[in-house]
Amino acid sequence: MDALKLYDEGHKWFVFGRDPEKPEKIIDTNQVMIVDGKRSILLDPGGIEVFSAMLASILKYVEIDHVTDLFASHQDPDIISSLGMWDQVLPNARLHCSWLWEGFVRHFGMNNIQFEPIPDEGSRIRLENIELEFIPAHYLHSSGNFHVYDPKAKMLFSGDIGAALEPPGAPMFVDNFDAHVDKMRYFHERWMPSDKAKQQWIQRVRKLDIDVMIPQHGRLFKGDDVQRFISWFEALPVGIASN
Amino acid sequence: MGVFMSAAATKHRIGGQEDHSASSQIALQTAAAATISGHLFRASITARQMALAAKNSRAMVLRAGSKAAGLKVISDYFDDLADKTISLSSTINQYAVAISQNSVRQWRTITFINRVRKGQDYLKKGQATEAVIAQLDPSVETASAHHQELANRLDSQLKNLKDQLENIHHYMQSSNVVAVTFRLEATQTGEFQPLLEHMAATIDGLTNDIKGHINTSQNQLNVFNIN
Numbered sequence: 001m002d003a004l005k006l007y008d009e010g011h012k013w014f015v016f017g018r019d020p021e022k023p024e025k026i027i028d029t030n031q032v033m034i035v036d037g038k039r040s041i042l043l044d045p046g047g048i049e050v051f052s053a054m055l056a057s058i059l060k061y062v063e064i065d066h067v068t069d070l071f072a073s074h075q076d077p078d079i080i081s082s083l084g085m086w087d088q089v090l091p092n093a094r095l096h097c098s099w100l101w102e103g104f105v106r107h108f109g110m111n112n113i114q115f116e117p118i119p120d121e122g123s124r125i126r127l128e129n130i131e132l133e134f135i136p137a138h139y140l141h142s143s144g145n146f147h148v149y150d151p152k153a154k155m156l157f158s159g160d161i162g163a164a165l166e167p168p169g170a171p172m173f174v175d176n177f178d179a180h181v182d183k184m185r186y187f188h189e190r191w192m193p194s195d196k197a198k199q200q201w202i203q204r205v206r207k208l209d210i211d212v213m214i215p216q217h218g219r220l221f222k223g224d225d226v227q228r229f230i231s232w233f234e235a236l237p238v239g240i241a242s243n
Numbered sequence: 244m245g246v247f248m249s250a251a252a253t254k255h256r257i258g259g260q261e262d263h264s265a266s267s268q269i270a271l272q273t274a275a276a277a278t279i280s281g282h283l284f285r286a287s288i289t290a291r292q293m294a295l296a297a298k299n300s301r302a303m304v305l306r307a308g309s310k311a312a313g314l315k316v317i318s319d320y321f322d323d324l325a326d327k328t329i330s331l332s333s334t335i336n337q338y339a340v341a342i343s344q345n346s347v348r349q350w351r352t353i354t355f356i357n358r359v360r361k362g363q364d365y366l367k368k369g370q371a372t373e374a375v376i377a378q379l380d381p382s383v384e385t386a387s388a389h390h391q392e393l394a395n396r397l398d399s400q401l402k403n404l405k406d407q408l409e410n411i412h413h414y415m416q417s418s419n420v421v422a423v424t425f426r427l428e429a430t431q432t433g434e435f436q437p438l439l440e441h442m443a444a445t446i447d448g449l450t451n452d453i454k455g456h457i458n459t460s461q462n463q464l465n466v467f468n469i470n
Contacts, residue, residue: 048354048358051358051362052358052359052361052362052365053362053365055358055359055362055379056362056363056365056366056369056371057365059362059366059371059375059378059379060366060369060371060375063378064378064379064382065378084351084354084355085354085355085358085359088352088355088382088385088386089355089359089379089382091382109351
């Protein structure tokens with residue numbers, strides 16, 4: 001599994017993905033790790049099929065005892081079906097997820113990890129030195145859904161927003177936004193159900209200073225492409241299956 | 244086909260090339276326990292029908308009066324047997340459900356061990372240091388110990404299940420014998436004979452149904468290779 005260090009100034013951001021041994025028919029995913037001293041958090045740690053590769057990848061950069069927190073943007077299996085495995089290898093960790101999904105994600109197995117429910121309005125957590133914000137993104141697409149913003153690194157982990165379905169071996173960053181649009185269009189039109197929810201999210205994230213936006217699938221957005229994406233998404237009709 | 248994951252076997256079966264077969268065996272185990280549970284459920288429904296038939300035969304025996312004096316004890320016996328069968332079926336079903344749940348926990352534990360070991364293989368290929376790889380050993384050891392505990396628990400659950408299935412099988416064999424006696428006694432009841440013989444045949448038929456479910460359940464236990 002490829003790992004890319006996105007940020008390294010005191011604390012670090014890593015993104016993991018493009019697992020060459022991933023079974024062919026499962027969707028490719030990006031997993032993120034933020035390392036802050038002796039505390040680290042995994043954002044959307046991934047499905048059970050990528051657990052082994054993800055476990056090996058993170059241990060190149062941290063000790064297992066320093067992985068203290070997990071975050072699940074929502075309840076989908078590509079995000080958190082590995083929970084039963086992490087539960088056994090990180091028995092003292094905490095899982096941050098929308099309060100809505102506690103009873104559901106427990107189906108993946110959670111006897112040791114402590115569930116930390118995120119209220120609908122969002123919240124903040126402190127790792128060792130830095131603070132992270134859980135930004136509401138409800139109904140985009142899940143009804144209990146959060147993104148993670150790091151004001152110091154100016155990074156936004158945006159879950160399914162910004163996702164694109166790409167073939168294996170695609171580059172990590174968007175390098176031609178106009179060409180990238182076609183890879184995102186259907187995903188956003190079909191998966192995102194609510195224009196009202198979309199506009200609320202846009203209002204919220206336009207107030208944030210974002211250098212890099214990391215979706216859970218497909219390429220990352222940096223610099224001007226972040227605002228290009230937001231404007232593109234603002235104008236996109238969504239919820240097409242209900243028409 | 245299928246090998247019982249006994250406590251002793253478990254220690255040698257986790258790891259290396261046997262991991263995949265261990266998962267398959269546990270899947271068979273789970274399926275067998277669920278099959279037993281299904282059959283015991285149907286056995287308990289049949290036992291309820293037997294209880295009803297026994298009550299009907301008791302009513303008929305009362306109507307037959309002194310001609311059927313010898314049958315009263317037998318019809319009481321059937322009624323009592325049906326109640327015991329219903330109760331025992333429920334108990335056995337709980338064992339089968341517990342075995343099935345135990346199997347799922349075993350599967351999760353083995354899956355965890357396999358996937359962590361795979362992670363360690365990736366680290367070795369990536370030339371990680373021994374210290375990095377060894378960080379994962381404590382959780383594998385904990386999981387292995389838990390797996391052993393589950394296997395020990397399975398031993399005990401299977402023994403209970405086997406014993407109770409044998410109990411219920413004995414009840415049914417007794418029921419067959421008593422049904423024969425019922426038929427013989429019925430020949431002394433004059434005009435009530437055809438009805439009472441029919442009832443005896445009904446109870447015998449229901450007994451054989453239950454025996455069929457118990458036999459199938461006992462055969463499922465053979466998949467586990469219990470001694």
